[in-house]
Amino acid sequence: xxxxxxxxxxxxxxxxxxxxxxxxxxxxxxxxxxxxxxxxxxxxxxxxxxxxxxxxxxxxxxxxxxx
Amino acid sequence: xxxxxxxxxxxxxxxxxxxxxxxxxxxxxxxxxxxxxxxxxxxxxxxxxxxxxxxxxxxxxxxxxxxxxxxxxxxxxxxxxxxxxxxxxxxxxxxxxxxxxxxxxxxxxxxxxxxxxxxxxxxxxxxxxxxxxxxxxxxxxxxxxxxxxxxxxxxxxxxxxxxxxxxxxxxxxxxxxxxxxxxxxxxxxxxxxxxxxxxxxxxxxxxxxxxxxxxxxxxxxxxxxxxxxxxxxxxxxxxxxxxxxxxxxx
Amino acid sequence: xxxxxxxxxxxxxxxxxxxxxxxxxxxxxxxxxxxxxxxxxxxxxxxxxxxxxxxxxxxxxxxxxxxxxxxxxxxxxxxxxxxxxxxxxxxxxxxxxxxxxxxxxxxxxxxxxxxxxxxxxxxxxxxxxxxxxxxxxxxxxxxxxxxxxxxxxxxxxxxxxxxxxxxxxxxxxxxxxxxxxxxxxxxxxxxxxxxxxxxxxxxxxxxxxxxxxxxxxxxxxxxxxxxxxxxxxxxxxxxxxxxxxxxxxxxxxxxxxxxxxxxxxxxxxxxxxxxxxxxxxxxxxxxxxxxxxxxxxxxxxxxxxxxxxxxxxxxxxxxxxxxxxxxxxxxxxxxxxxxxxxxxxxxxxxxxxxxx
Numbered sequence: 188x189x190x191x192x193x194x195x196x197x198x199x200x201x202x203x204x205x206x207x208x209x210x211x212x213x214x215x216x217x218x219x220x221x222x223x224x225x226x227x228x229x230x231x232x233x234x235x236x237x238x239x240x241x242x243x244x245x246x247x248x249x250x251x252x253x254x
Numbered sequence: 255x256x257x258x259x260x261x262x263x264x265x266x267x268x269x270x271x272x273x274x275x276x277x278x279x280x281x282x283x284x285x286x287x288x289x290x291x292x293x294x295x296x297x298x299x300x301x302x303x304x305x306x307x308x309x310x311x312x313x314x315x316x317x318x319x320x321x322x323x324x325x326x327x328x329x330x331x332x333x334x335x336x337x338x339x340x341x342x343x344x345x346x347x348x349x350x351x352x353x354x355x356x357x358x359x360x361x362x363x364x365x366x367x368x369x370x371x372x373x374x375x376x377x378x379x380x381x382x383x384x385x386x387x388x389x390x391x392x393x394x395x396x397x398x399x400x401x402x403x404x405x406x407x408x409x410x411x412x413x414x415x416x417x418x419x420x421x422x423x424x425x426x427x428x429x430x431x432x433x434x435x436x437x438x439x440x441x442x443x444x445x446x447x448x449x450x451x452x453x454x455x456x457x458x459x460x461x462x463x464x465x466x467x468x469x470x471x472x473x474x475x476x477x478x479x480x481x482x483x484x485x486x487x488x489x490x491x492x493x494x495x496x497x498x499x500x501x502x503x504x
Numbered sequence: 505x506x507x508x509x510x511x512x513x514x515x516x517x518x519x520x521x522x523x524x525x526x527x528x529x530x531x532x533x534x535x536x537x538x539x540x541x542x543x544x545x546x547x548x549x550x551x552x553x554x555x556x557x558x559x560x561x562x563x564x565x566x567x568x569x570x571x572x573x574x575x576x577x578x579x580x581x582x583x584x585x586x587x588x589x590x591x592x593x594x595x596x597x598x599x600x601x602x603x604x605x606x607x608x609x610x611x612x613x614x615x616x617x618x619x620x621x622x623x624x625x626x627x628x629x630x631x632x633x634x635x636x637x638x639x640x641x642x643x644x645x646x647x648x649x650x651x652x653x654x655x656x657x658x659x660x661x662x663x664x665x666x667x668x669x670x671x672x673x674x675x676x677x678x679x680x681x682x683x684x685x686x687x688x689x690x691x692x693x694x695x696x697x698x699x700x701x702x703x704x705x706x707x708x709x710x711x712x713x714x715x716x717x718x719x720x721x722x723x724x725x726x727x728x729x730x731x732x733x734x735x736x737x738x739x740x741x742x743x744x745x746x747x748x749x750x751x752x753x754x755x756x757x758x759x760x761x762x763x764x765x766x767x768x769x770x771x772x773x774x775x776x777x778x779x780x781x782x783x784x785x786x787x788x789x790x791x792x793x794x795x796x797x798x799x800x801x802x803x804x805x806x807x808x809x810x811x812x813x814x815x816x817x818x819x820x821x822x823x824x825x826x827x828x829x830x831x832x833x834x835x836x837x838x839x840x841x842x843x844x845x846x847x848x849x850x851x852x853x854x855x856x857x858x859x860x
Contacts, residue, residue, distance in 0.1 A: 189255070201275030201468075201475040207435060224274065240435045242259040246279025247270055252259035296705040299574070302713075311711045317701035319573045320713035322596050325566035328558065332570025332578075333701065335554040336528055340574075340703045358566070361559035 189237030189254045191229055197249045198226035204241035204250065210234045213241060264289035264298075266315050275475020277432040277465040278306060281374060282313050284442045285343070288449050289316070298341045299333050301326040305347035306380040324355025327362035330369040341452055343370040349379050352388040352412050359418070363458040366423030370448045370459045373414060376467040377486060384470035388412045391489055396470070411489060415462045419495035425457035427496040431464040431487065433479045444494070456498050464490050508683035513673060514539035514581075516648050516684050517607055518547060520655040521579045523686055525694045526605070527553035528578035530567040532560055532586060535619040536675040537609035540581045561586035565593030565606075572602040573712045575700035577659050581607035583675075584625055585616065587633070594668055595634030598729065599714025601699075603662035605655065606640075606670045609678035612837045620837015621675030621760060626814035629670050630788040637726050639733040641740050642670045642787040644758035648682040654785075661740065663695050665732050672787065674810065675837065676760045736789055743791035744783040747773075751780025752801050752858050753849055756819050757808040758784045760839070765808055768845035775846070777853055787815065795822040804828045804856045808845055811835055828856060 198220060205213045205227060212231045220226045226249075229235070242250040261267060265286035272278045289295045295316050302310040304323035311318035317340075321329040326344035334342040351359050351373050362369060378396055379385040386396040386403060389411045393402040415429040426448050430441035441463055448459035464486050466478035473481055511519065518540050521529070529548055531541040541557060548555035554571070558564035564580045571578045582590065587608045597604055610625045612618040627633075629642045641661055645651040651673065658669040701710050716722035746769060748754065753772075757765040762783045772779040778801065782794045804827050807816040816831045823829055832848035834840045853859065 197269060199274035203275055203475055203479070206476050206479075222269070237258060239259045243435050243438055244280065246272065246276055246283075248261040248265065248267075248279070248283060250259070251257055251261075253255045254258045297703040299701045299703060301570070308715060311713065315704075315709055317704050317709050318711045318713075319570060319701055320600075320711070320715060321569070322566060322592055325563070325569075325593070328563040328566035329570035329573075331556070332528070332530070332567040332572070333574040334570075335556065335567075336571045336574040336576040337702055357559050358563055361563065365556075 189235050190232050191235055192251045194249050195226045196221045197247045199247060200224040200226060203244040207240045207244050262286040262290045264295045264315055266313055268312050273469045275468050280432050281463050284445050288445045292449055294341045301330045301344040303346040303350040305350050307345055310345050324350050325358055327358040331362055331367050334369050345372045347374050348387040348389045352414055363418055363421040363424040366457045368452050368455055370452050373462040374465050375462055376465040378467050378470045380467050380470055415495045418460050423458050424496050425451045425498040426459040428494045429462040429490060429492050431492055433482045506685045506687055508685050510681055510683050512539055512681050513648050513678045515543040516652050517655050518543040520652040522547055522551055524656040524659040526577045526579045528571040528576040530556040530558045530564040531581050532558050532564055534583045534586045536611060536678050537581050537583050561589040565590040568604045569597055569602060572604050573701050575697045575702055577694050579605045583609045583611045584613050591634035595636050596714055597668050598638035600712045601666040603666055604668045605658045605662055606668055609673045611675050618837055623809045624811040629672055639788060640668045640670050641736055644672045644787045646759050646762045648684050652684045674760050740786060741789040741791040742785035743794040746781040748780035749799050750778050750801055751799055752778040752803050754802055754805045755781040756805055761808050761810055764840060764842055765845055767842040771842055771846045772849050777849060779849060790818045792822045803858050804852055806830050806832060806849055806852050809833045
């Protein structure tokens, strides 16, 4: 099943991926990561289609995509 | 299952110092992807500017020189002439390239230097805290045009790609945008073409990347992408302005 | 077998650089050194090197930064206003520890001045000129033969210390013609440079930069550079002493002015005045040692420069109050005559009670 992995401590909470995900499964969390940002996370991994749009708009190479 | 997207080999895993949502990170990754695809990492020498991306050398796993403000095309010229088998690229912002460095960028292209320049145009000076750039739009507020750029007093923005396309030594001049996945995909193709032309010795190549500066525009990263689309794209039309072989953008 | 060749100064410098293994030249036209880039434009292609007429002196020094960083022996030349333009680049090269040789054929200033010879860039050359705590070895040759030898030496010194080296000529040295001999064994092979950005094939990548954001890092870097400059002070200072053993008055001059003073010295001696000369050959490091070797009869110094007085300050520092230091200078390219120097010596002698 396709999935995405987020390296949470790299994330700066910019939300570019949130806006671009076609199945809207990426959300900003309330957590604070090691850099002091609120990272994003994925709910509903089963809905991921491995379109890689999130990974491609991410400026910080937070995301790896598997298919 | 296999990994279908990951950090390119040519990009180090060092955490980037850029602001959240800054498109420098995307631009860096695209260059690194192209370096991987063309298998040129070990032959590449990059030139970092002065500006937010002064530390670009921290993020690419290849030889790098950090250049004085505006002088990256001259530094790149020196490297390429001495090491013609190296692939040499300069990475510059709008102050570096279009303000203090206007002579160097024009003459590197005029001399047909076989180098590639990536030009990050975000219409403002980032590192120094948001001053007006040569590419700042009329009416755009910056710390040195606090009431908005008044053209009577402060003139008009410079369209670098159109200018550079008039130079015969330029093999490839393209303007792309990083504001959405389609734009990013086209940007990647332009970078690939630019580096290909350098590999083929075709002359000077420039890829201007319309980019955001959320912090100094005073907008969230997502709002900044919108502002780019609504305000910058009309002022800086996307396209290939020079292609020595025709139809190179793809 | 090396035969003497009659050459113009600017061209002799270029040829010397080629023979020292220089394979990259970038420069911009400015009088009175234009023959140097012109000669390079013909000669560099012959040895498979790179000649670039840059868009400005600023661009030229930055091309040198790139070329030097990529491992080449490189040269740029200019004259006074153009050397002013290069100052940021020189500072950057010192900060990034990049070797290069920079030729200044000094002309009248300040500003546009004129195209006549001068020595008014001494401060610019020895006091940085650019920003930051850095030094460059500065040579002040007095003949074309010496110029040729020092230019070749300069490439070795630059590589040895990973630092720019400056050679000061002036409009006379650049334009005059004298016989020069290039010794056969002087053709040099460049040294390997394990720090150069040549493409990271099979090795860790290299970065050349002068930025150290953390205070402790920049402090450490500056003291590391200072240690290099101290080595230069210990090892690279050069000078010539002329008839100093019994001298009562000592001329201090470099370059073209030293030649004039050599004639003035002989004239003065014929007139009964015991005059000697200290001729600095390096202006930085300044040959302080030469001033400690004064004979017992020495009463005063006369510093002669084609300026309103720049090296005289280093002489005063070196003499350290032991004896009076007087100055005679002419500027604007109105080169002094030996008799004028003799007159100045006689005035000094009268003031200091130095007599027959």
